Amino acid sequence: MRAGVLALSLSACLALVAACTAQPDPDEQRLLDAGKDPQNWLVSGGDYDGRYWSKLNSVNTTTVKDLKPAWSFDFDTTRGQESEPLVVDGVMYVTTAWSKVFALDAATGRKLWSYDPEVPGEAAVYTCCDVVNRGAAYFAGKIYVGTIDARLIALDAKTGKPVWTVRTAEPGTSYSITGAPRVMRGKVVIGNGGAEFSARGYVTAYDAMSGKLVWRFYTVPGKPGRPDNAASDPVIEKLARPTWSGEKYWRYGGGGTAWNAISYDAELNQLYIGTGNGQPWDHVARSQGRGDNLFLASVLAVDPDTGRYIWHYQANPGESWDYNSTQPMILADLSIEGRIRKVLMQAHKNGFFYVIDRKTGKLISAGPLIGGINWAKRIDIATGRPVENPAARYLNGAYVVKPAAFGAHTWHPMAFSRQAGIVYLTVNHNAMMFRRQNDFKHLDGGPTNTGVDYLARPGEKIVMPKQPNPPYELLAWNPLTQKAAWRIPTSDPAGVLGTDGGLIFAGGGVGVGYLRALRAADGAELWRYHLPNGVMAAPISYSVNGEQYIAVVGGSRAQQFSSTAYAPHPGGVVAFKLGGKARLPADPDPAPPLNPSATKWPAARIADGGALYLRHCGRCHLPTGMSPNVIPDLRRSAILHDRETWKAVVMDGLLKGNGMIGWRKYLSADQAENIRIYLDSEAQKASGPMGAAKAGHATGPEQ
16 A cells, blocks of 8 residues: 555656746746737737737826838728738738738738738628738747638748638538637637627637647527537536527527637636627627527636637627627726635627726626617626616617617727836717617528628608717726726727826728827826728737837728728728838828719609618618728719619629629519619718718727
8 A cells, every 4th residue: 555655656757847947838837928028029018918008108297299101001902901910020010901910020011921811702791890900920930810701821931821711610501700810829819700690609629839729619599499519518408508599599699609709818827719700799689588598698708729618708688789798808806895816808899998807707897988888778787787768679660779889999909007007098979779670581692691781761750869960089097996096088989008108099980090198197198190091900019229219000991980081092001100201191082982873763762772771781882971991982973874784793793792782582683673762862961062971980890
């Protein structure tokens, strides 16, 4: 017996010695230490905690006045741009619309290589909000990028040549990828978008070196009796499926796509996944109005090595307003009631700022970011559930809900100062009308399937709540008190960067834009620079040869409402440094003028065309008078007065290479003609004595 104990003790000691002497993989360790390496920007958010904070301080409250462009680089696409670049050892890796990748000299902007995955144009139909891409991932000499047609590609960081490619979804299905992959523990993890179409959400981990599938986790249940053979199978059957009702959810897909927020907690070895909205949005159409519908609108914690479920927190049970939980998450240690708590912080689309215990998934606190929230009175801390306003579920007709589906806060990154304990972010005060589509029919192949109408009917008066003009703010939020330390107006939602120079950087604008620097202490604007593109993405900071740079990608998103339209122009990246001497490209030209016909169209055809336009066309081309012309403002279309060409484009897909598929499956020839008539009547209206619509900005749901 003693010999057995001795042998066991010796074995344990040897195992302990081996564990203590094992060296961590240097490539993995480099990413774990990303926050200690401010010369580079190695991972999305700057570090695994997602703080969007740089330790560099050469650019500070005193010197920022001397910040000037060091270089700029124009992309080869005019579509929307949301990318956060990476910088690795003096090379910048930046993604663009259509999932392209550029490698640039981070000191000069000189192109080193580019990669085009040649996404088929028709794949754009499965994006809710243009063919954007929010960034790449880096690991062990490789760059990883997801594509609009749902591929995941590993590129050689030195040459841009593909190393491996996997399809994360079957070709022709309603999935897309716009978010940045995440790498941890030798795996690359990616989710997908498509919850407005026919998607069932899932997240997949692949071996970073080979591309071999390691695990997959589905966020909502599929067809009963048909297991997925996935890591999620046990928890889907035990916890999730009992919270759904009927059969439409699994026939439609259910939604829950994880298209943006994925965070790795190295300390607890947990992976956090933010899940999307229901499909359709309308809870009644999706699940007979019954059940919480797990795991929609949730933060999931899973084991990064196996995908095993650990815990979840659902912000919106029975989600009905596109209030997904895909907003960026910040990981931090906060002193709460005399003890250090490991927390996850998220500014939610639903208007509340959540502080969640990372160990347990239990809610610690939730406070309102904006005034006038009316879908819920508060969040009950004991249960973690919202105290809802029943009328907000729009079961008895139209109801104006605040915040809108655009969200009080959406995908735009926020910054966190550990020293000050403050989160810096932009918020949106918009409200929105919701009404159930009583004639809702689920359509595959391109149309959105929200089950909801958003605009008033002819002659109907909808009273919207008063809101700031513009309806956006940039604020400094104290997560302990759930109060703002300061608030200032801003023109548009945008990502935020903070630095040890005492500065907060954020951009804005539609068509043309700006980057500005604020004093972190009080929000005072210290510097602003005009840019030839609007800015939505978060800036980054890095250094080369001892010089600090601030870089940002510009390029207006198609779903950013604006009464001012511009001619199509390429997005790009601009890098600033102290004493920079580069000249930026000229501002874009105005969009071509409206050129309506003089025809007096029948009111019934205009009304029918308007309803069809808003249901089928508005998600890309926007309500008339509100398009910045990133995706064409159709009132200005050169083919508006050519019936045959109009038919060839709208019905037959003449321009499918640009993303405009043919809609013959969903529209009759008369309906397509009524849309053309409606647009011409809108051009007539805008060219009349009243002129164009008043200026205003908004943003739509984002994937």
